[in-house]
Amino acid sequence: MVLTSFGSLGNLLRLWAVIFIFNLIGSALFAAAAVYGEVLPASTFTVLFNEVAQKLDHGFWKTTLKAVFGGWLVALMVWMVAASRDTISQAFFIYGLAFLIPASGLIHCIPGSSEVLMSVFAGEVSFTEYLVGFLLPATLGNAVGGVFLVALLNYGQVAVSDKKTALSGYAEDPQESA
Numbered sequence: 001m002v003l004t005s006f007g008s009l010g011n012l013l014r015l016w017a018v019i020f021i022f023n024l025i026g027s028a029l030f031a032a033a034a035v036y037g038e039v040l041p042a043s044t045f046t047v048l049f050n051e052v053a054q055k056l057d058h059g060f061w062k063t064t065l066k067a068v069f070g071g072w073l074v075a076l077m078v079w080m081v082a083a084s085r086d087t088i089s090q091a092f093f094i095y096g097l098a099f100l101i102p103a104s105g106l107i108h109c110i111p112g113s114s115e116v117l118m119s120v121f122a123g124e125v126s127f128t129e130y131l132v133g134f135l136l137p138a139t140l141g142n143a144v145g146g147v148f149l150v151a152l153l154n155y156g157q158v159a160v161s162d163k164k165t166a167l168s169g170y171a172e173d174p175q176e177s178a
Contacts, residue, residue: 020139027110027113031114031118032117034118035122049119051115052125053124055107055116063107066105068141070101070145071144071149073101073106074098074142075145077098080097107138108142109142113134116134
């Protein structure tokens, strides 16, 4: 584990980079298919372009701050799904917490990239605006929210806990960890 043995930090960063890059490729392919495949009506793009313009008007630091809380919700969702014992609970946490991101005006770099890239492909926004005005601050904020607000706080709680659980990787009962 990276938090107890920094020897695997390089592997973690490499994994994050691969996941991030392929998520961005998937977002770009989705955005291109939506724009060039003409799968959405023109009225939908009008609403989308207004939404993207509002996101880009936030500025670097406000976008970063909104992304901190968006990253926190996504990381919290992952922790809650891992802690859930049944599929219904997992579905509730996934849909409930994921819904809060757009409903509360928060930002996440991957689904937001799909929206902004649709605007890029439609010629409404430049690629530089996407990179500097959205992707960089959103990714920075998501990393802070996901890593610091959830992962480190949750790890700190589990690491100092007297009772080890299957979720923490240690179980009192050998059958619990199976």
